[in-house]
Amino acid sequence: MTLAAILAEAKRADAPNILAAAIPYFRFLGLRVEAGDAGLLVVLPAERKLVGNPVLPALHGGVTGALMEAAAILELLWQRPDALLPKTINLKVDYLRPAGLKDTLARAHVTKQGRRIAHVRIDAWQDQPDRPVAAAHAHFLLA
Amino acid sequence: MTKPPAKFDATLMATILERFIPHCREIGMTMVSATPERTVLKLPYDARLAGDPETGVLMGGVITTLIDTTGGMSVNMRLGEPTSVATLDLRIDYLRPAKPGETLFAAAECYRLTRHVAFVKASAWAGETPEAESNPIAECLGTFMIGDASAASGAVAERPGKGRPA
Numbered sequence: 001m002t003l004a005a006i007l008a009e010a011k012r013a014d015a016p017n018i019l020a021a022a023i024p025y026f027r028f029l030g031l032r033v034e035a036g037d038a039g040l041l042v043v044l045p046a047e048r049k050l051v052g053n054p055v056l057p058a059l060h061g062g063v064t065g066a067l068m069e070a071a072a073i074l075e076l077l078w079q080r081p082d083a084l085l086p087k088t089i090n091l092k093v094d095y096l097r098p099a100g101l102k103d104t105l106a107r108a109h110v111t112k113q114g115r116r117i118a119h120v121r122i123d124a125w126q127d128q129p130d131r132p133v134a135a136a137h138a139h140f141l142l143a
Numbered sequence: 144m145t146k147p148p149a150k151f152d153a154t155l156m157a158t159i160l161e162r163f164i165p166h167c168r169e170i171g172m173t174m175v176s177a178t179p180e181r182t183v184l185k186l187p188y189d190a191r192l193a194g195d196p197e198t199g200v201l202m203g204g205v206i207t208t209l210i211d212t213t214g215g216m217s218v219n220m221r222l223g224e225p226t227s228v229a230t231l232d233l234r235i236d237y238l239r240p241a242k243p244g245e246t247l248f249a250a251a252e253c254y255r256l257t258r259h260v261a262f263v264k265a266s267a268w269a270g271e272t273p274e275a276e277s278n279p280i281a282e283c284l285g286t287f288m289i290g291d292a293s294a295a296s297g298a299v300a301e302r303p304g305k306g307r308p309a
Binding site for chain 2 (some may be wrong): 002003006022023024025027028048049050051052053054055059060061062063065066067069070073085087088089090091092093094095098
């Protein structure tokens, strides 16, 4: 089944989880996705295999970055009429607080959708949305 | 404050990476070499980490994880001790995709070290050919906070002066 067919099925069912489950790395991370008025909410369930600092313990910074990239890609796929898989051009992640071994949430906001390039801001948090663990922005190529 | 149990070198760093960091062990990240000037890590291809279900090309986030780890370890190698290092920020350009099946490599250099902050340049490439390194898949600039991982939360702990470079 092609990505286009999976995306069409997910949109028909209003079930972005179907889309997340079709991408191997998102499945590996165990991402869950909820559709809402403010855009997709992407949840990364806490798992020992995602820990980067076993002393604290804290999630691996790369995993937090990957969650934010995933939130942006899913949001773009969900919003756009075509089924082009966005290619990450660049990504800036600021780590604001240690991300403990807890569920981590992320939401992406498409700041600008151009003809070929999209700019997306992403926030990630754990207990409280107003206490982000990381903030990121990224450019994606859609061509 | 307890001293590290053994002399801190690339062998100890490899043990920390390959045995004690759960995520790195899970995805099979290993050390290639590490000196105070340059740390090189590698990550074999793993279909579980693909971002494109049709081609099997890895997700950018996997490269982020490899670069973040390599950058942090380059700071430890420059410091010469396994101090807790927390990433402050990463800025990564994804220059081209790696081919499915290719092993990823990342090299990082901590080119400036201050008491609290370390500045790092890193680069990633794919494949084991001699020319692979000069055709990178990603370039990165990053900064890391030294000494206390909870510092990023504002809870900067007191720690004894160690006569590190200012």
